[in-house]
Amino acid sequence: MVIQRSIGRSGNEYLYFFCAGRTVKDCSSSHISTARLEDAVIREYGKLQFTPDFLDLARTRIREALREKEAANLLLQKQLAATLKECASKEENLLDLAADGTIAKEKIRIRLTDIERQRTRVRDQLESVESNHAIAFS
Secondary structure, eight states, X not given: OEEEEEEXXXXXXXXXXXXXXXXXXXXXOOOEEHHHHHHHHHHHHHTOOOOHHHHHXXXXXXXXXXXXXXXXXXXXXXHHHHHXXXXXXXXXXXXXXXXXXXXXXXXXXXXXXXXXXXXXXHHHHHXXXXXXXXXXXX
């Protein structure tokens, strides 16, 4: 099936499906509107009946997938929290070096800015993961 977009005289858009074989005169089926085809698909899906065994298996697989996703999210949260601690440690070390005067102030400023950018990215990621986790498991 191929979709065709047509514009009527009033400027309205109409979408139709047609058999790809029509382009080489290999199919004689007529055009069908997308709305009519969508209704037919919905009617056909409405006829589906799942066996209790299939439903049990589907539920089991969905639970497994959710548990795996939760475990992956928790691991990512731990990794991001560790990265935040690492940022704090790097920042403390730089401030100690600044107090000693062993590194130029401009270099320290640049590195502190980089650490702050990394911290912001990690916090944003952590917030996103926590938010997605809350939505998925609420």
